[in-house]
Amino acid sequence: MNGIAARIVLTVFAAASLNEAFHRAADEYSAVNPGTEFLFNFAGSQQLAQQIALGARADVFASADMRQMRAAMPMIDTASVQILVRNRLVVVVPSSPGRRVRRLADLGSPGVKIVLAANSVPAGEYALRFIGKCAEARDFPAGFNSAVMKNVVSYEENVRAVLAKVVLAEADAGVVYVTDAASVKNHAVETIDIPERLNVIAEYPIGRTRESAHAADAERFIRFLLSARGQEILAHAGFTPAGRTAEGFAPKPASPENTRHE
Amino acid sequence: MNDARLRLPLAAAALPLVSFLVLPLAGLLLRASGEDILGTFLGPEAARAVALSVTTTLITVLIAVAFGTPAAYLIARKKFPGKSVLDALVDLPVVLPPSVAGIALLVTFGRRGVLGGMLASMGIELPFTQAAVVMAQVFVAAPLYVRTLAVAFAAVDRDLELAAAIDGASRWQTFLRVTLPLSLRGAVGGAIMTWARALGEFGATIIFAGNFPGRTQTMPLAIYMGFELDLRVALALAAVLLVTSFVVLAAVRGIAGRWIESA
Numbered sequence: 001m002n003g004i005a006a007r008i009v010l011t012v013f014a015a016a017s018l019n020e021a022f023h024r025a026a027d028e029y030s031a032v033n034p035g036t037e038f039l040f041n042f043a044g045s046q047q048l049a050q051q052i053a054l055g056a057r058a059d060v061f062a063s064a065d066m067r068q069m070r071a072a073m074p075m076i077d078t079a080s081v082q083i084l085v086r087n088r089l090v091v092v093v094p095s096s097p098g099r100r101v102r103r104l105a106d107l108g109s110p111g112v113k114i115v116l117a118a119n120s121v122p123a124g125e126y127a128l129r130f131i132g133k134c135a136e137a138r139d140f141p142a143g144f145n146s147a148v149m150k151n152v153v154s155y156e157e158n159v160r161a162v163l164a165k166v167v168l169a170e171a172d173a174g175v176v177y178v179t180d181a182a183s184v185k186n187h188a189v190e191t192i193d194i195p196e197r198l199n200v201i202a203e204y205p206i207g208r209t210r211e212s213a214h215a216a217d218a219e220r221f222i223r224f225l226l227s228a229r230g231q232e233i234l235a236h237a238g239f240t241p242a243g244r245t246a247e248g249f250a251p252k253p254a255s256p257e258n259t260r261h262e
Numbered sequence: 263m264n265d266a267r268l269r270l271p272l273a274a275a276a277l278p279l280v281s282f283l284v285l286p287l288a289g290l291l292l293r294a295s296g297e298d299i300l301g302t303f304l305g306p307e308a309a310r311a312v313a314l315s316v317t318t319t320l321i322t323v324l325i326a327v328a329f330g331t332p333a334a335y336l337i338a339r340k341k342f343p344g345k346s347v348l349d350a351l352v353d354l355p356v357v358l359p360p361s362v363a364g365i366a367l368l369v370t371f372g373r374r375g376v377l378g379g380m381l382a383s384m385g386i387e388l389p390f391t392q393a394a395v396v397m398a399q400v401f402v403a404a405p406l407y408v409r410t411l412a413v414a415f416a417a418v419d420r421d422l423e424l425a426a427a428i429d430g431a432s433r434w435q436t437f438l439r440v441t442l443p444l445s446l447r448g449a450v451g452g453a454i455m456t457w458a459r460a461l462g463e464f465g466a467t468i469i470f471a472g473n474f475p476g477r478t479q480t481m482p483l484a485i486y487m488g489f490e491l492d493l494r495v496a497l498a499l500a501a502v503l504l505v506t507s508f509v510v511l512a513a514v515r516g517i518a519g520r521w522i523e524s525a
Contacts, residue, residue: 050493113390118473118487153390154472157487165472169374170389 008214010221011039011057013048015064015122015204016158017087017177021237022062028233029224036217044158046071046120052209059218062206064159065122069205077215081207084225086240087177088199089123089130091192092184094169101173104192105140107131108147115154115162115171123159126200127175133198163189177202179238201240287504294501298494308499310476311484318395318480319460325396326404326456331449334408338415356405363402364469371397371470394471395478399460406459407452414448415441454515458507 014022019042026038041048041058045068052058052072061076062084063069069081093101100112107114117124135145153171156162162174163181167188181191206225208218224230231241336342337349355363370376371388381388388394418441426436442449464482471478473487481503488496 115472120487152474154474154478155487156473157468168368168372170368170372 007035007037008217009037009039010059010214010217011041012060012062012221013041013043013052013056013058014060014062015045015048016042016160017064017123017179018042018062018204019160020183021179021234021239024237025225025230025233028229029221032224033217033220036221044117044121045069046122047157048072052076057211058209059212059214060206060208060221062204063122064202064204065125066203066205067125068122069207075209075211076207077210077212078207080219080222081205082222082226083242084204084206084222085231085234085242087179087202087204087238088240089126089175089194089202090178090181091173091194092163092166092176092181092189093173093192094166094171095187095190096169099172099190101192104134104194104198105144107134107151107173108141108144109151110147112151113153113170113172114148114151115156115165115174116152117159117162117175118155118157121156121158122202123162123175123177124155126202129200130175130194130198133200137198177238182238204239290497290504291501294497295494298498299502305495307475307479308484308495311479311481311499312502314392314395314476314479315461315481318392318399319457321396322399322403322460323407323453323457325400326407327449327453330404330408330452330456331411334411334452335415337408338412352405352408354405355402356409358402360402360463360465360467361469364398364466367394367397367401367466367470389470390472390474390478392471392477395467395480398466398470399463402463402466403456403459407449407456410452410455411445411448414445414452417448418444451515454511458511461503461507 012022012026019040022040022042026040030036030038041051045063045065048058048061049063049068049071052061052075055075061069061072063072064087069076091101091104091107093099100109101107106112116127119125119128131145131148134140134148141147154165156165159176159180162171163176163184165171166174166176167184173192178191181189206222208215208222212218225234226242235241333352337345337352358366368375368389371381371394372378373382373387373389388397422444423436423440426440427433431439462482463480464486467478467480468483468486473479473483475484479487481499485496485499485503488499
């Protein structure tokens with residue numbers, strides 16, 4: 001309320017994919033609320049969830065899936081949890097002339113090196129679901145799933161590490177979020193779109209921690225992110241706005257979705 | 263030497279650091295249950311991580327000994343231009359953050375790396391392979407062997423070598439019969455330190471070799487990934503790593519000490 005006198009530091013734990021967008025949002029928020037500073041911890045959501053569950057001090061947690069939000073739930077104020085944004089997957093390939101993956105079906109070609117996020121990372125779980133959907137689709141060859149899995153050379157600890165291996169052209173392809181691909185400068189990667197029917201929509205929940213020392217400020221920052229301006233910033237980074245209408249925005253703790261798919 | 267009066271104050275002064283070193287290890291062991299450890303070992307992923315760690319670290323030690331011994335002798339005994347630079351270079355990988363080591367390896371030996379084109383023309387692709395795991399370990403751990411052995415070589419009494427030479431021993435015989443036995447403690451100690459550092463190597467490995475169960479996922483990587491997936495498995499693996507490291511360090515030191523003294 002009286003932000004001038006007291007200096008507040010909001011500690012925000014956020015999925016690695018939110019990095020640029022949250023920095024920008026924080027800058028704008030601080031401009032309107034002088035005296036509020038931000039301390040960010042960006043990493044794989046599964047890592048953040050463990051840290052919070054084991055007692056790390058945080059005010060806000062933004063996860064890339066509900067599974068990891070639920071893992072942190074004992075320390076999260078359940079009433080505050082809402083869907084912040086949505087994200088889509090895309091295949092990234094190095095932008096070199098001799099690249100080996102030009103369309104989705106090439107992911108199963110022998111000798112292609114694929115890097116995914118680990119299964120415990122939301123992006124990794126989504127990627128496995130996307131590959132599973134391809135395998136079931138008629139326009140992909142039989143045995144596509146096992147052919148792709150055979151090509152995986154590494155399961156990285158977060159989605160940005162997947163991107164880095166593709167930027168360095170060590171991997172022939174990686175599965176990341178649209179927003180990650182958009183963050184790459186100098187056209188170091190090219191993207192192969194994943195059509196709607198094969199894509200997996202990632203829902204990012206956000207909430208404040210039960211023991212936040214700045215509960216009111218944490219909630220105000222979350223409100224800002226959900227405001228028209230906040231959503232605009234996130235959309236600029238490539239996210240799909242949470243959309244309070246069509247798909248049913250419900251300020252409740254959890255959607256029952258997200259059982260582990262192997 | 264046997265000044266009992268100083269023992270108590272010294273112990274009191276050392277207590278904070280010693281207990282700080284021991285407490286987290288004890289905490290880890292307290293949290294890991296024996297049942298989980300057994301279950302983990304029967305699980306295929308953990309067993310593969312253990313096997314991979316054992317083989318790669320042994321190869322790392324062999325490489326360190328084979329190529330590090332001449333390097334240590336060179337540093338300890340020979341004068342040549344740029345010696346002080348070489349001296350500093352050997353220590354550099356040890357003090358570098360492992361992530362820096364990993365990135366350095368990647369941009370050098372990776373597909374787009376400085377040597378990548380040359381390697382590719384020979385059909386060699388290193389990242390994401392077991393060779394990359396060993397390379398990461400050698401890079402960060404081998405300098406410990408070189409440094410320790412160089413110190414030991416430098417400490418050998420030159421008069422003894424001279425005496426052997428006067429008695430008609432060739433240079434090679436002198437090295438094998440005098441210099442090497444007198445430096446053996448340093449060699450064994452250095453090899454143990456290299457092995458232990460290689461066993462714990464994480465940062466360079468995950469960047470250069472990636473994380474693939476059974477191929478590049480060593481114990482530290484399995485623990486890190488397991489920390490997020492199943493804390494119990496991670497605790498079990500961590501406890502196993504802790505106990506094996508301690509037992510091997512203690513045993514090898516004990517054995518090496520006795521064996522060298524009796525030699």
